[in-house]
Structures are given as C-alpha cells and as structure tokens.
Amino acid sequence: MNKPYQEISLLEFQTKYQTEEDCEKRLFDLRWPQGFACPSCGHQEYYHVTKRKLYQCKKCRHQTSLTAGTVMHNTRTSLLLWFWAIYLTSTDKRGFSALSLSKKLGLSYWKAWTMLHKIRHAMKNRDSTYQLTGIVEIDDSFFGSSTKGSSKRGRGTSKTAVIVEASTHGDAVGFAKMTVVDKVDSASIDHLVKASVRVNQPVKTDGLPVYTIVSKSGHNHIQEIVKGKKAHEVLKWTHILISNAKSFIMGTFHRFGKKHLQAYLDEFCYRFNRRKWELQLFDRLVTACVNSQAIYFAELTQ
Template structure:
C-alpha cells in the first residue's frame, strides 16, 4: 500500500472482500467487481497475501504440535487414501503444523517445501515455526526422526490409510479444508504461488475466533508489511 498508485479506496475494498469471504475471492472475480484490470487485481491480491504470510511468520507454535505432510497438484485432485496416493514427487509437498492446547486447536502453519519431504527440510521448518522444547506428533515417515535431535519430544506413530486421520486428526482436517478452499475458488494454480494461497487460508484459520476483527487486523498486517513490487511477486 505504501506509495501505491492505486487509490486507497480500491485497497480497502480488496482487503474487505478478502477478509469477509471465507471462500476467498478469485482475481478475475475481484477485477470484475471493482472494475480493475486483471493484472492490477492480481498484484493487489498477492501483495495482501504476502502481508498475511509476513504477519503469521512472526508467531511460533507451542504445546503439542501435530505435523504431517500433504501433496498438492496443480489440479488439486488427489486420492483420499494415503496408502494409494503416497508421497508423490510430481506434486508439491507442504508441511502442515497445528498446535494443540488442552485438546483445543490453536494456531497452524502450512509451508511449501518442494517436491519431497526430507529430514533437513523438516528441521529447517520446525526451527522457524515451533518454540524450543515442545511435544511434536507425527506419523512414521523416517525423515521425522530428526525432530528428537533438534530438542523436541517426538511422539511418532506408524499409521496406515484409514487410521491416519484419527492419529493426526487436526492436520488432516486442515489439509482437507485447504484443498476444498483452493479447489472451490481458484481451481488451478502454479507451484510458484501455492504458498501465497496457503498463507491466505491459514491466516484466516488462525483468526477464526475473531472474524468480526479480520478487516481491521488485515489492514494492520498490510500497513506493517514490507513493501514489494510486481517484479518480486513474479520472480
């Protein structure tokens, strides 16, 4: 928003529409609603999503933290059974983290990690996202054994197909909701911008208890976020 050539009224309307529509709003839909060019609307939306991601990057998870990985394709059509879908290298891997306090869901984070999930990547994400000395629950993926080596209590359980959603209930719920959100509104997207769509999804999820304040909170996030140009968004 800083030094933007776009009138503030359009920024406020865009922030309002993004913050009040749980389904999200597509760039095409926004451009038609506000009478903007497609690329002007695209730039505004992605700058706002970047602000969402920047804001949530300042928080770390604590308590019991569930972690699981999911794979997102450009069509977002995956088989529901993990035993069949596996960990495909043709899709984009996302590490999903959900904090729990007294069995209540707290904050969540979703991080795009590329084409595979390995111990080095897991360690990097956890160090950035989770406070030291927490309890982390995962499935039996061997790469997760690094968790106990970086200062956390690791509860690892080998699960198969149908039982996976019971052991890691909240991460599976978040993954399912994220895919419904993306497929329902945006249909298809490139790997390059997947993180920004996920930033929007879990920013809203993390503030689900303060829906009436979302507009004000998002205004704040946008005003304190680092200014970025179109070239940075398209790199």
C-alpha cells in the same frame, strides 16, 4: 479498556470509509498512533504537502507518504479501492480470485491480481512472527496435479509437497502453518521445526523415518505408526486442515501451480488462525498491510 483491533460490520465499513480522506485518516493513525514521527530523524513536527499527499519533517525536511514502505508502496490505486480489496479478502471465507475481485471493484485483472498477492504477502509476514506451542502435529501432503502420465500417489507423487503444522491444546486446535517444500526430507523438517515451533514442545508425527530429526531439535517427539489405523485418527487436525485447504484453493482458484501455491496457503492459514475474531478481520489485515514491508510486481512474478 480499548480493544487493540476495531470490530466492524459491512454496514459500518460502508459508512466509515466513503472517501479517500476517510482511508487516509485511518492509515495515519495506524502508521503513527502516537502522532507523526519522521522515519528519518524521529522529529514529530511536520508540514502536510497536500497536493502531493506527502508529510515533510520540519527538522530534517525528509518527505514520506502514508503508504511508503507498506504493501501499498508507490500505488496508483486509490486507498478506497485498497480498503475495499482488504475488506472483501479478509471477510469472505472462500477468498477472492483476481477475476472475481476485478469484477467486484471494476479493476483490471492484473491490478486485482497484484493487489491480492500483496495482501497475501502481508498475511505471510504477520503469521511469520508466531511460533507453535502445545502438542504440535506435523504431517505432509501433496497439492496440485501430478505430472502427465504419472500414476504415483502419496509420497511418490509429482505433486507439490507441503508440510502442515498445527498447535493443539487438548481437543482444540490453535495456530496452523503450511509450507511448500521441494521434498519431504530430514533437512526440510529440521528447518521448519526450528523456525516455527517454540523450544521444548511435544511434537507428534506419523512413522515416516524423516521425522526422527524432530527429537534432535530438542523436542519431545511423539511418533506413531499409522499402520493398522486411519491416518486421521493419528493426526486429526493436520488432516482436517489439509482437506479444508484443498477445498478452499480448488473452490476459489480452480487451477494453480507451485509458483503461487505458498501464497494461497498463507491466505488460508491467516484466515483460519483468526477464525475467532471475524468482526476484527478487516482491521487486523489493514494493520498487517501497513506494517508489512513493500513488495514489487517484479518480485511477485519472478
């Protein structure tokens, strides 16, 4: 039985992907695993317009490229550089800043920055297809720096609010999600729970009143007041995730604002959720990049 994702080491990656043609072959297989199918009419016969690197349907004459509609849509960067960026991003637990990637691959800062954010976009899209099951821990945290002169801490701070969700099964943690919100209130909690938690799951929170909305969403709400206990004893895994995510972001990116915080959290969660499949991480991520919808530079900077 063939594994759905290929396992590949650094040496194997270097051997397998040496040329643009090597990358093109892999993208073709990922886009059309059963053979070419015209995105317009579904016809399977095509002409290869070699000079323009296009595939033209013999029936309706629609033309498409390997990267059309993917995160690499309209790219002028070689596929070999894309593959290296995806490999480095997926396999380094610390992640890559745009400055580090630009130096590693000899790219301009803004090209590296754009590629990384497009890759994170694919990570976000892939994880958005999953819902949490088991006993789901939910907690809130605050990332970044407070407004200058502010002395408030915790839920009174001016830092960016993040809702953290983790599916747990016995003593083990499964899948994690982290979402930036404008504020920690009932509306935000209700929206996230309905979107990310499968119906009829036990959901565990602390005693903050806004979490009472969970029971109204059809879940078994386990609410435990932290008073007299340490918070990490009540919500063990969300606290571990929060600590690890902050270390990841501050250790790699050093400074960040609310605008791109969600993208960094998406990267952290994507890698965490696949921690058991380290050798498959490149193949999983390049597949996600091919199957993710296109996103443009203007959308990333707005």
